[in-house]
Every structure is written in C-alpha cells, then in structure tokens.
Amino acid sequence: MVVTGAAGFIGSHLVQTLIAAGHDVLAVDAVERAAAPEAAAANSAELSHAGVTVTECDLATDDLAPLAEADAILHLAGRPGVRTSWGRGRAAAHRDNVTTTERLLAACAARPARHRPRFVLASSSSVYGSAARPCAEHDRIDPRSPYAMSKARAEQLTQEAARDGVPAVILRYFSVYGPRQRPDMAFHRFVEAALDGSPAPLYGGDQSRSFTFVGDVVDATVRAARAPLPPGTVLNVGHPESVSLRDALQRIGALLGTPPPTEPAAAAPGDVARTWAGPDRAARLLGWTARTGLDAGLARQIAWHRERVRV
Numbered sequence: 001m002v003v004t005g006a007a008g009f010i011g012s013h014l015v016q017t018l019i020a021a022g023h024d025v026l027a028v029d030a031v032e033r034a035a036a037p038e039a040a041a042a043n044s045a046e047l048s049h050a051g052v053t054v055t056e057c058d059l060a061t062d063d064l065a066p067l068a069e070a071d072a073i074l075h076l077a078g079r080p081g082v083r084t085s086w087g088r089g090r091a092a093a094h095r096d097n098v099t100t101t102e103r104l105l106a107a108c109a110a111r112p113a114r115h116r117p118r119f120v121l122a123s124s125s126s127v128y129g130s131a132a133r134p135c136a137e138h139d140r141i142d143p144r145s146p147y148a149m150s151k152a153r154a155e156q157l158t159q160e161a162a163r164d165g166v167p168a169v170i171l172r173y174f175s176v177y178g179p180r181q182r183p184d185m186a187f188h189r190f191v192e193a194a195l196d197g198s199p200a201p202l203y204g205g206d207q208s209r210s211f212t213f214v215g216d217v218v219d220a221t222v223r224a225a226r227a228p229l230p231p232g233t234v235l236n237v238g239h240p241e242s243v244s245l246r247d248a249l250q251r252i253g254a255l256l257g258t259p260p261p262t263e264p265a266a267a268a269p270g271d272v273a274r275t276w277a278g279p280d281r282a283a284r285l286l287g288w289t290a291r292t293g294l295d296a297g298l299a300r301q302i303a304w305h306r307e308r309v310r311v
C-alpha cells in the first residue's frame with residue numbers, strides 16, 4: 001500500500017498502524033510542503049526510529065507511475081487548514097490538494113483495468129459548510145473557503161475517475177485530534193499554552209465540531225482500503241457528537257488542572273459555525289463508528305504534549 005502525506009499528523013499514525021498489522025507500506029511525503037514542516041520532519045524522524053523510511057516525493061511534480069503499481073493508495077497528502085487557505089494560501093491549497101489528486105488519479109487510470117489500485121481520498125467535513133443537523137453524505141455541499149473548495153474539487157476529480165473505472169472512494173474526515181496533532185490546530189495550541197503559560201489565540205469559540213480521535217480515523221481509513229465499497233462511495237469519518245470549542249477548552253483545563261490561557265481573536269472567514277457527522281453510512285458499509293470519547297482522546301493528546309521534546 002502507498003500512504004501519501006506519511007509524515008503528516010494523520011498519515012504517520014496510519015503508517016504505523018499498517019506496519020504493525022503486517023502490511024507492506026510505501027510511505028511518501030514532501031516534508032517541505034507541509035503546513036507545519038518542523039512537525040512533519042519530527043514525525044518522519046519518529047517513523048525512521050521505528051524502521052520506516054519516508055520517501056521524498058512531491059506529488060505535484062514527480063513521476064507517479066511507480067506509486068500506481070501498489071494495490072491501494074491512501075491519499076492523505078495535502079495542505080490542510082481553512083484559516084491559512086485565504087490569500088497566498090489559495091494557490092498552495094490548489095497545488096497540494098487538487099493537483100496532487102488529479103495526477104495520482106491519472107497514474108491510476110493509466111494502469112490496466114484489472115490492476116488499478118483502490119484509491120482513498122482524505123477529504124474534509126468542511127465541504128458541507130455549516131451544519132444544522134448531522135450531515136449525510138448525500139447532502140448538498142457548500143464549501144466556504146479556498147481549502148473547502150479545493151477538497152470539493154478533489155472529490156469531483158475522484159468521482160470522475162471512479163466513473164472511468166478507478167476503484168476510488170472518498171472519506172470526509174471531521175476535526176481530527178490526538179497525539180502529534182498539527183501545531184496550527186486548536187487543541188495543540190491550547191495544551192501548549194497551558195503547559196508554557198503563554199496565551200493561545202481563541203479564534204471565535206462558539207463553533208462546534210465533531211472532534212474525532214486520530215486512532216478512530218486511522219481505523220476507518222484502513223477499513224476503507226479493504227472493504228468492497230462501490231467506486232465513488234463517500235463516507236463521513238466523524239464522531240456523531242458535535243461539541244463547542246469552548247466546551248472542549250474547559251475539558252482540556254479540567255484534565256490539565258489549569259485552564260489554558262487564551263486571548264480572543266476573530267474567527268477566520270469560512271470557519272463554519274458547526275460541523276456534525278452523520279455516522280450511519282460508515283457504520284453500515286465499514287462497520288465503523290468513532291469509539292473514543294472526547295475526554296479519553298484528549299487525555300491521550302495531553303500525555304503526548306507532556307512527553308514530547310520541546311525545541
């Protein structure tokens with residue numbers, strides 16, 4: 001199997017899980033393209049200590065034909081983040097989310113029909129816009145930021161390829177957290193603020209999210225790589241409870257025994273009021289639901305922050 005974005009937050013966990021399960025994994029990444037290159041370099045070093053080499057490959061420019069010889073491509077590489085996708089970030093979101101997907105799908109389509117790999121796209125709950133109730137995969141999408149638009153376009157390309165005979169499926173991840181969470185993400189900033197005593201910006205605060213533990217996201221992704229899903233299937237990968245950022249902040253404070261210091265900041269444009277995962281299709285087609293409750297998952301993330309070497 002190929003994992004793209006292998007040095008990323010979610011990708012590095014996925015690689016470790018696949019290796020532990022005995023899979024043959026080609027882990028690829030372009031570490032300098034990461035939203036947080038230092039974090040990606042640290043993840044890559046951690047994988048290397050575990051005996052896994054991350055192969056440098058820029059999916060927007062390098063030859064991808066060898067990757068399409070695998071039985072599955074789990075495409076997690078990309079430029080995540082709503083806030084940073086405005087202005088100059090728009091081009092990076094397009095390059096690393098759309099161009100990479102288009103080129104990988106072209107490499108898959110160039111294989112003989114019987115040898116095309118299962119392709120799994122890591123898309124995002126942000127394509128839904130704001131949710132008034134749990135979102136089902138057939139709901140109309142309403143992307144409200146360049147990031148969400150880039151993921152919606154990557155989904156469209158994946159659907160086209162699926163119609164043309166690539167066994168491709170789409171996973172919509174909902175706000176993932178846990179050990180190695182990216183440093184630009186809210187829980188990471190809050191925990192570090194509490195440990196360092198320097199305030200973290202709280203962008204808005206009233207937003208609610210289906211926060212989903214990284215181990216559960218990895219489990220869904222591994223299942224999607226193998227399950228007999230019809231090409232073009234879209235699945236929510238999210239916890240069915242939607243929790244406000246302020247509530248999550250309080251829970252982090254309770255677990256740490258001290259409230260993280262924050263300073264108010266305006267919510268970013270396109271940062272929607274609520275995401276909310278409808279879990280039924282993933283339960284039916286993958287036998288998967290998010291099992292980890294927020295307090296248990298936060299405790300695991302906090303333990304990681306306490307142990308990690310600060311640079």
Ligand SMILES: NC(=O)c1ccc[n+]([C@@H]2O[C@H](COP(=O)([O-])OP(=O)(O)OC[C@H]3O[C@@H](n4cnc5c(N)ncnc54)[C@H](O)[C@@H]3O)[C@@H](O)[C@H]2O)c1
Pocket residue numbers: 004005006007008009010011028029030031032033034035036040057058059060075076077078079080081095096100122123124125172173174175176177182
């Ligand atoms: N973290 C979340 O809450 C979340 C939610 C929804 C969707 N997603 C999606 O899941 C995927 C993984 O997210 P993450 O949080 O682990 O992000 P991450 O930034 O930690 O990992 C992405 C990795 O992709 C690599 N990459 C970027 N451009 C590349 C290119 N051109 N060629 C090769 N590698 C490239 C980066 O170097 C990075 O290591 C992303 O596609 C993201 O959009 C994440």
